[in-house]
Amino acid sequence: MTRARQLLDSRGRRRVAITGIGVTTPAGCDLAEFTATVLAGRATAGPITRFDPAGLPTRFACEVSGFRPDRYLSGKERRRADRFAQYALCAALDALADAGTPARDPVRSGIACGSSFGGADSYTRQALACRDRGPGEVSPLTTTLLIPNSAAAFIGMKLGWHGPSATVSTACASGIDAISTGVGLVRDGRCDLVLAGATDSAGLTRLMMAAFCQSDALSTRNDDVATASRPFSVGRDGYVMGEGSAFLALEPFDHALARGARVYAEIAGSAQSTDSYHLTAPNPTGKWVTACMNNALDDAALTPADIGSVNAHGPSTPLGDAMETRALLAAFDGAPPPVTSSKGVFGHLMGASGAAEVAVAALTTHLGLVPPTAGHAELAADCQGLDVVSGEPRETGARPVLSNSFGLGGQNSCIILSPPEGT
CATH class of the missing domain: 3.40.47.10 (Thiolase/Chalcone synthase)
Incomplete structure (x- = not known):
């Protein structure tokens, strides 16, 4: 290099x-x-x-x-x-x-x-x-x-x-x-x-x-x-x-x-967008979340095909999960990579949720393992098209990970972690 x-x-x-x-x-x-x-x-x-x-x-x-x-x-x-x-x-x-x-x-x-x-x-x-x-x-x-x-x-x-x-x-x-x-x-x-x-x-x-x-x-x-x-x-x-x-x-x-440090991952890119739709409910179309994911990919100079897995916001709410499904299907041309949600394990940490989930994404990139989604059993009708990892970790190898977080007020944030090239 x-x-x-x-x-x-x-x-x-x-x-x-x-x-x-x-x-x-x-x-x-x-x-x-x-x-x-x-x-x-x-x-x-x-x-x-x-x-x-x-x-x-x-x-x-x-x-x-x-x-x-x-x-x-x-x-x-x-x-x-x-x-x-x-x-x-x-x-x-x-x-x-x-x-x-x-x-x-x-x-x-x-x-x-x-x-x-x-x-x-x-x-x-x-x-x-x-x-x-x-x-x-x-x-x-x-x-x-x-x-x-x-x-x-x-x-x-x-x-x-x-x-x-x-x-x-x-x-x-x-x-x-x-x-x-x-x-x-x-x-x-x-x-x-x-x-x-x-x-x-x-x-x-x-x-x-x-x-x-x-x-x-x-x-x-x-x-x-x-x-x-x-x-x-x-x-x-x-x-x-x-x-x-x-x-x-x-x-x-x-x-x-x-200094010979261990590098878990590299921050490749990130993006933000705003629904400007409702204080508590997401825009049901997911269009601004899709835009946010696309912009993060552009910031990272990556394509959808480069992403190995998604650490979804996945709050387990009827509106939130359905909206994120639509957004993922749009961003990945109908075929998203494996998806996991850490909230099944440690719940919704409010403002800290995105940070904890980026920590999970860093471990995913470092270990080449996508963690299972705790609590997930049967894919809902309004979430069809997703490949939700459940039961046991999924081996994907060292590939980029997209992590999503969405907040009240229509705040959307996405970040992409990549395996460290050159270590």
């Missing part, structure tokens, strides 16, 4: 490598457990233990278990950080460690973090304190607990980094959008190392669970939680709420090559 090819992609841009992955999710709080759970297609839904769900139509979720913030944060730091920020810090530090903790100039090291809700859990608790006990009982830390950029701020303070720090909030597309932001920082030459990902925990609060139940977004299969999330399947009735965080360590490909 020529020196120029080591440095630049086919569009003349700085190549961006994924050299580290960190996760704090219902599927595991370390990469080995996360990988094993995802490849096994093991659903992690269970009865809610975080609060009393009595009176809610949905009383189960995918909760993070085995989380040990004391391994990363002092007691004082934990009191100053909402759960969503703690999840982010732990996942980001794990991603950096997984990358081998490369030594980089702190001024050229950046952070890009996505979140749908920020510290909404803290906001709710402090609002109740103000109402029930008076304004004098509101914590002086309230503002910093709830602001969405506190997660990125905690990461930066912990590492002593002084480069760009960006916070993205585009609903359930926040994860891919934050990673795309991080990719831009590396491609543009502004950073030599970026921790990019997303985090959310506020979905698993009584208030937010009630809100999503009221909008009929969640599955109500309280007697069958293991298959409640059943993307693209007959009988799907909504998604399963989740929580967590995932981060990637991104660096220039030639830097990773020079």
Whole structure:
């Protein structure tokens, strides 16, 4: 490989490598457990233990278990950080460690973090304190607990980094959008190392669970939680709420090559579009999702035939899965590659879902295995034409992976990961 090819992609841009992955999710709080759970297609839904769900139509979720913030944060730091920020810090530090903790100039090291809700859990608790006990009982830390950029701020303070720090909030597309932001920082030459990902925990609060139940977004299969999330399947009735965080360590490909780093995948391209149709429902035609996938392919200088598999948004909702099916059939000329949805395993992590699913896509590219879709049994009539991977992983070899995320408000984001050429 020529020196120029080591440095630049086919569009003349700085190549961006994924050299580290960190996760704090219902599927595991370390990469080995996360990988094993995802490849096994093991659903992690269970009865809610975080609060009393009595009176809610949905009383189960995918909760993070085995989380040990004391391994990363002092007691004082934990009191100053909402759960969503703690999840982010732990996942980001794990991603950096997984990358081998490369030594980089702190001024050229950046952070890009996505979140749908920020510290909404803290906001709710402090609002109740103000109402029930008076304004004098509101914590002086309230503002910093709830602001969405506190997660990125905690990461930066912990590492002593002084480069760009960006916070993205585009609903359930926040994860891919934050990673795309991080990719831009590396491609543009502004950073030599970026921790990019997303985090959310506020979905698993009584208030937010009630809100999503009221909008009929969640599955109500309280007697069958293991298959409640059943993307693209007959009988799907909504998604399963989740929580967590995932981060990637991104660096220039030639830097990773020079230090002999393991490269999981290369970020080949990404794109965004907006339905401008409805605040909660997707455009049923899927035309703007198709456009987003096509634009991501163009950005990556790839064709539909180059894609080895799709990590679908696949929320297990009647409208969402049907729309994504139409979009995939249009983008791939009626014959999409194998499709999987990680939400069958760890639920819908809200703003963090895209980041966790890009982590899965990176593992797919690295291992050449497409994980099965937990909960999927019989392909629904409105999802015909899809080849949904279920039961066991599918071997595809090292091929590019397309990952999709769609959010409330009509936010559409797609990203493509490719096997690292030249390692």
